[in-house]
Structure formats: structure tokens, C-alpha cells
Amino acid sequence: MSTGKEHLEALVKAMRHHFDNGNTQDMSLRKKLLLKLQETIELNQDALCDAAYADFHKPKAEMLLTEIYPVLAEIKNTIRHINDWAKPERVSTNLLMLPSSSRLHKSPQGLVMLFAPWNYSFWLSMMPLVSAVAAGNVVLLKPAHETPEISRMTQKIVAEVFPAEHVSVVLGEGAALGDILLENFEFDHIFFTGSHRVGRWIMEKAAKHLSKVTLELGGKSxxxxxxxxxxxxxxxxxxxxxxxxxxxxxxxxxxxxxxxxxxxxxxxxxxxxxxxxxxxxxxxxxxxxxxxxxxxxxxxxxxxxxxxxxxxxxxxxxxxxxxxxxxxxxxxxxxxxxxxxxxxxxxxxxxxxxxxxxxxxxxxxxxxxxxxxxxxxxxxxxxxxxxxxxxxxxxxxxxxxxxxxxxFGGVRTSGTGSYHGKTGFYTFSNVKSMLHSPKWFDLPLLYQPYTAAKLKVIKWFFMH
The missing domain is CATH 3.40.309.10 (Aldehyde Dehydrogenase; Chain A, domain 2)
Incomplete structure (x- = not known):
């Protein structure tokens, strides 16, 4: 896929349009796409192993054990639980608000930018991608240029599963392409796995649009x-x-x-x-x-x-x-x-x-x-x-x-935010706090004038 600025502008515009039209909202479609992703990975697992060996002599058993099998398990777990994760979550309501009820509503964030590193290029591309797609987002993925064969296989698999306006993979040298992407386009969420140095740079770029940022960095463990x-x-x-x-x-x-x-x-x-x-x-x-x-x-x-x-x-x-x-x-x-x-x-x-x-x-x-x-x-x-x-x-x-x-995530210099499983779904969701009040509910106590006696009663409700 071309990574020229004009092509990227057209792609980002198409992805925004796809999201804004509600095309990612359907839960059955999300599950269907994730299942297709699982099947496509299974069909291509030998080619993925060959790619990893070509890139840096990674043994087939290690590729299966540390990248392919965990991704397949994440997809299966997500498909199994996605309906529960997505439904409104009821939380307790304090006495002052009764008979209202309180719920957390999850909705997708929009356009997600994923930057994956070279060391576990496929795994660290797919794990956040699965969570982002499950949460109903459109995703632009930039895998590592240091592992070109794995990155090409990742692009091939994604293209076989998703329409380009839903998920796309762009290839190119990290610093140059990253600069084009973050200088010229506004993302709702930027997810980066890599070094402290680049993580700080990502944060600086994201500040321009106040984009949400998740950083998975490292440290001396x-x-x-x-x-x-x-x-x-x-x-x-x-x-x-x-x-x-x-x-x-x-x-x-x-x-x-x-x-x-x-x-x-x-x-x-x-x-x-x-x-x-x-x-x-x-x-x-x-x-x-x-x-x-x-x-x-x-x-x-x-x-x-x-x-x-x-x-x-x-x-x-x-x-x-x-x-x-x-x-x-x-x-x-x-x-x-x-x-x-x-x-x-x-x-x-x-x-x-x-x-x-x-x-x-x-x-x-x-x-x-x-x-x-x-x-x-x-x-x-x-x-x-x-x-x-x-x-x-x-x-x-x-x-x-x-x-x-x-x-999974770090703390301060080892990262900000976390993901995997239900946490990953929440990471790529906007969680809306909603109080549901009956239309007949109208508490006179809350309206002016506020007498000393009224404030005393209000305080009692707040404290119980």
C-alpha cells in the first residue's frame, strides 16, 4: 500500500467516513470479522513462521508459542465475551439519586493508530488490533520496518479480512512514516509499543490534538x-x-x-x-x-x-x-x-x-x-x-x-495504560457514565432557596 501523503489523506478520510456512518457498530459484524481473522491466521501460520525465520532466525516453535497461539487465544476469548463486555454495566446509585439507576455505556473511540515493534511484531500488532476492532473502532496499523517479512504477512492477512476503510496496514521506515502520520492526521487513540525515546515523541505529537495515548514501553525487569x-x-x-x-x-x-x-x-x-x-x-x-x-x-x-x-x-x-x-x-x-x-x-x-x-x-x-x-x-x-x-x-x-x-501494562517510564482481554476492550472504548432517572422524578429538595434545614437534609443524603 502506498504511504504517500495524498494516499494516506484519502485513506484516513475513508476510514473516518466508514466510522461516522456507524458501519463498525454492529456487534455481529465485529464477531464475524474476528472469526475470519482467526481462520486467516490459522491458514497462514506456516508462512508467518517462515517470515519470522527469514527476519531474524526466529524458530518455528517459538513463533507459534509466543506469537501465533496467544493471538488465536485472544481472538477466541474476545469473541466469547464481547457481548458481556459491550453491554451497559450497572453500578450502584447513592441514596440522593434514588429511584434513578446508574450505568456505564461503552462506545467506540473512532480512528485508532497502532504502532507495533519488531521484537514480537505479529503478536504486538494483533493483540491491540483485536481489542480495537472488538470495541468497534477503525484501525490504522504501522508494523515495524525492522521485520519486513512479518510486516508484509501482517498486511496480507489484514487485507484478506477487513475492508481497507475498516482496518489498513501501512508499511515504511518508522521515523519517517510516523512523522507523516502524526504531523498530518488526527487520531482518537494512539497506541504505541516500543522505546522510551519514541514514546516521549509520541506523547508530544499527540498533545497537539489531545489524542488518547497508550504507551507500552520497557524497563529493567x-x-x-x-x-x-x-x-x-x-x-x-x-x-x-x-x-x-x-x-x-x-x-x-x-x-x-x-x-x-x-x-x-x-x-x-x-x-x-x-x-x-x-x-x-x-x-x-x-x-x-x-x-x-x-x-x-x-x-x-x-x-x-x-x-x-x-x-x-x-x-x-x-x-x-x-x-x-x-x-x-x-x-x-x-x-x-x-x-x-x-x-x-x-x-x-x-x-x-x-x-x-x-x-x-x-x-x-x-x-x-x-x-x-x-x-x-x-x-x-x-x-x-x-x-x-x-x-x-x-x-x-x-x-x-x-x-x-x-x-498488561507498565507504570510511568515503563508505560501508561494497559490492555488484553476485557481491559483491552475498555482501553479502546469511550466509557460514558449515565444516570437514568424516571421522567416523573423531580426532587424539590434540590431547588432554591437553600435553607439551613434543607442543606442539613441534603448533607444527610450525601453521606448515606
Whole structure:
């Protein structure tokens, strides 16, 4: 599809017209389109897997497990519950308003602009798209240019399911096309997944029209182990989450905090799990993902400077592959502890007490996720109470994303807003608060003049 300004103007105009004419309101049509999307994805899943492998050597099993199956499950869950989500929701009414009743009415927002990243390009395109379509919006989707094959497949699938005026995919270099879109067109909702830098830029552009914005960003997500948790079990779950997609996952463990006296034992447990899950020949493996491009490869390699390598460290630039690497970090001011790693490098940090633990986490405040491997219930509660983060797990990593009933989102620098399941439907809906009063209802108490006795009675009603 052409991404010239004139073509985009015509497309946006057609989408606005389609929405304003009420063509997205019909609930049966929304479900029909979502079902067709599910069927079309299933028909194209082998081609999607081939595209992911071509883009950055992503294994077929990983593509199915982390992108295609979750999208299919989200669609099925949405179709099953959409009628309940959409119907007016009754809420309680205070005494002063009786016999009125109170309801929340959901309506679509209008034209939604979705920006998807490269690391899980299909999943992070489809998940918000499903919610936006379910809520009755028209959608313009811009997938990542760094994964051209997946983006082309996404465009193909969308074109087979939706009229262009309902959902369209536009392809092009992110910064240039994003600037054209946000400088020249007004969107009712802008949904962005990506970096802090671009997220701030999106917010600045959105302010021009006061568009609603949802940002899904990232952060340094820690895993924390206490004095008593089984280290082999913790290592298996942490390393699994770290080697999926070669660590290019916003919710994977960025670093691990381990009691000082358990660091050596935990390191050995991690080494065993790396060999079990990846093997000792990652460069020739078809089951291990590569780094997306040379720029990000070079950045990851540079993060090893100043670190003590405990395991791994080998890399091959010609194929953009870095083996799973464990490092010890003593200086928290090193670049590796100042920015999200987003790769298969795992710092292991020692701590002595919960105060030191909290201080380390707060050097990179507001993680997107946090994982606790703990037997100590008081330490669990301390972390829950004192650390601000978006989502997480007890005794696992990444699994929270598989439950559509758990909203996914960050806090402050790791994101604003959330989605998935019912929360996603609400995110892309305008929720209208409506008081329904009988036409005969007219309370004389509310009208002037306001005597002291009348105000006393009104206050009593307000307080009960």
C-alpha cells in the first residue's frame, strides 16, 4: 500500500467516513470479522513462521508459542465475551439519586493508530488490533520496518479480512512514516509499543490534538530470589524466559538479585539450564533466535565491557548471534545496569538485605515486570508494597502474559495504560457514565432557596 501523503489523506478520510456512518457498530459484524481473522491466521501460520525465520532466525516453535497461539487465544476469548463486555454495566446509585439507576455505556473511540515493534511484531500488532476492532473502532496499523517479512504477512492477512476503510496496514521506515502520520492526521487513540525515546515523541505529537495515548514501553525487569527458594527451579524458569527470542523480550528478566551466599550456586544452576535449553552450539542451532540487526548486536556486545563473564560471551557478528551469557556486575553505574539489555545477557547481582535489594531496584525505578522466587512471605509483601511495576509472577517468569484476565501494562517510564482481554476492550472504548432517572422524578429538595434545614437534609443524603 502506498504511504504517500495524498494516499494516506484519502485513506484516513475513508476510514473516518466508514466510522461516522456507524458501519463498525454492529456487534455481529465485529464477531464475524474476528472469526475470519482467526481462520486467516490459522491458514497462514506456516508462512508467518517462515517470515519470522527469514527476519531474524526466529524458530518455528517459538513463533507459534509466543506469537501465533496467544493471538488465536485472544481472538477466541474476545469473541466469547464481547457481548458481556459491550453491554451497559450497572453500578450502584447513592441514596440522593434514588429511584434513578446508574450505568456505564461503552462506545467506540473512532480512528485508532497502532504502532507495533519488531521484537514480537505479529503478536504486538494483533493483540491491540483485536481489542480495537472488538470495541468497534477503525484501525490504522504501522508494523515495524525492522521485520519486513512479518510486516508484509501482517498486511496480507489484514487485507484478506477487513475492508481497507475498516482496518489498513501501512508499511515504511518508522521515523519517517510516523512523522507523516502524526504531523498530518488526527487520531482518537494512539497506541504505541516500543522505546522510551519514541514514546516521549509520541506523547508530544499527540498533545497537539489531545489524542488518547497508550504507551507500552520497557524497563529493567528484575527476578529476585530469597534465601530458601529451590535454585534449580528458579534458574530453569529465569533462563527459559531469557533465551526465548534471544532475550529480545520486554518482560524477560533483565537482571537477577540473589542472596550473596547463594550467588555461586545459582550461577552453576543457570549454566546447567543454558546447556539444557540451548546447548553448547547456539551458532549452528535452528532453535535459537538471532539478534535483529547489526546495530543492536554491536550495542549488546559493548554492554559486556566492564563485566566479569561467568558463562558464555561468545558471539558471531556475521550471523548476528550472541550465546546466552551470564555476567557479574559490581559497578551499578555501568551501561549494562543503566538501560534495558534486551538481549541474551543476564547480570547476576548479590544482595545482603531487603534494604539493599530495594535500593538496587530503585536505581532503575518502574520496571515493566518483576518476578519473585521466594518462600519468605514477608519479603514478598515488602516487594509488592515498595516497588512500583506493571505485572509479574510468583515462582515464574513471563507467564502472566498468557492470562487474558490480567491487564498488561507498565507504570510511568515503563508505560501508561494497559490492555488484553476485557481491559483491552475498555482501553479502546469511550466509557460514558449515565444516570437514568424516571421522567416523573423531580426532587424539590434540590431547588432554591437553600435553607439551613434543607442543606442539613441534603448533607444527610450525601453521606448515606
Amino acid at each position: 528484575p527476578s529476585i530470589i530469597d534465601d530458601h527458594f529451590d535454585l534449580d527451579k528458579a534458574a530453569r524458569k529465569i533462563i527459559w524466559g531469557k533465551v526465548i527470542n534471544a532475550g529480545q523480550t520486554c518482560v524477560s528478566t533483565d537482571y537477577v538479585l540473589v542472596p550473596k551466599q547463594r550467588v555461586a550456586e545459582f550461577t552453576e544452576a543457570c549454566k546447567r539450564q543454558i546447556l539444557s535449553l540451548v546447548g553448547d552450539q547456539p551458532f549452528t542451532s535452528n532453535e535459537y533466535c538471532h539478534i535483529i540487526n547489526e546495530q543492536r548486536f554491536d550495542r549488546l556486545v559493548s554492554l559486556l565491557d566492564g563485566c566479569e563473564i561467568l558463562h558464555g560471551g561468545r558471539h558471531q557478528k556475521s550471523i548476528r548471534c550472541i550465546e546466552p551469557t551470564l555476567v557479574s556486575v559490581k559497578d551499578l553505574d555501568l551501561p549494562i545496569m543503566q538501560e534495558e539489555i534486551f538481549g541474551p545477557i543476564l547480570p547476576i547481582l548479590a544482595y545482603d538485605n531487603k534494604e539493599q535489594l530495594l535500593a538496587i531496584i530503585r536505581k532503575n525505578r518502574y520496571p515493566l515486570s518483576l518476578y519473585m522466587f521466594m518462600e519468605d512471605s514477608s519479603l514478598k509483601q515488602f516487594i509488592l508494597d515498595r516497588v512500583e511495576f506493571g505485572s509479574g509472577c510468583f515462582n515464574n517468569t513471563i507467564y502472566q502474559l498468557g492470562n487474558p484476565n490480567l491487564p
